[in-house]
Amino acid sequence: MTTRCGFVALIGEPNAGKSTLLNYMVGAKVSIVTHKVQTTRARIRGVAIEGESQLVFVDTPGLFQPRRRLDRAMVAAAWGGAADADLVVLLVEAHRGLTAGVQAILDTLSERTDGQRVALAINKIDRVKSEVLLALTQRMNEAYPFTKTFMISAEKGYAVDDLRAWLAAEVPEGPWHYPEDQIADLPLRMIAAEMTREKLTLRLHQELPYQLTVETENWEERKDGSARIDQIVYVARDGHKGIILGKKGETIKAVSQAARAELEEFLGRKIHLFLQVKVRPNWLEEAERYSEMGLDFKDGNS
Ligand SMILES: Nc1nc2c(ncn2[C@@H]2O[C@H](COP(=O)(O)OP(=O)(O)OP(=O)(O)O)[C@@H](O)[C@H]2O)c(=O)[nH]1
């Protein structure tokens, strides 16, 4: 029996649906998803099995024109994910088509990858008519020599099985990297912090979600099988702390409840979650914050 195993990087503009696709492939929510751009900040690995193949999907931050240190570190992590992978899947949004942002990705795609095959996944096909898809497929394939094109809906699961089957046949022969029952390669404390960040992002308006970070400070196993998790939400300004707490602490309470519920479902046990908001004016320039996020601080140097 020959097994196969390989790394598949999911790249694309922010909001293309990379994390949604990873979660669908894995069959569990290992990477957070929101309607806002720049949700994913680091490389997140999710594992799926198809026949004799183990597919290690690498979800990456979106590729965009970076301005801040954090942006640069995120974009570097995304391109790094593509360079290290056996196969690359570029996701584009069907209803947005070949945007300037997609063109910018195509312009450097071949030099950023190491000769790997790149498949195109036109995502969110549930939002457009089929004529649009055919025209876009043609335009995209004129713009870049994709090995193959898929038209999918990561959210609805349309044609995702075709993509998975193709990837399973294309990854190199070799032993599996992970035990059969492992679905993610990300420390639990980070998954827990990400869940809280997702709930904050969904609840807060405007720029604030981009200006905060969440860290799991302490994780204590209890005798009754439950766990106590303490997390810190770092913000840069005093005013932001007030917004996150909300009137009489309502906002942070709702966030904490939602994050706890999801964490309990993910872990299958009782969780006591405690959130604390800290004002840290310079957190976006602190190396430790980046390593907690799974990013390389030096990548942010301009
Ligand atoms: N209609 C539709 N929406 C989708 C589909 N796939 C993803 N979405 C939505 O698109 C939004 C962005 O999805 P994400 O998976 O967070 O996108 P991403 O590429 O990981 O975004 P970043 O992490 O910010 O780079 C979410 O609101 C998803 O629910 C799809 O197939 N159809």
Ligand SMILES: [Mg+2]
């Ligand atoms: Mg994402």
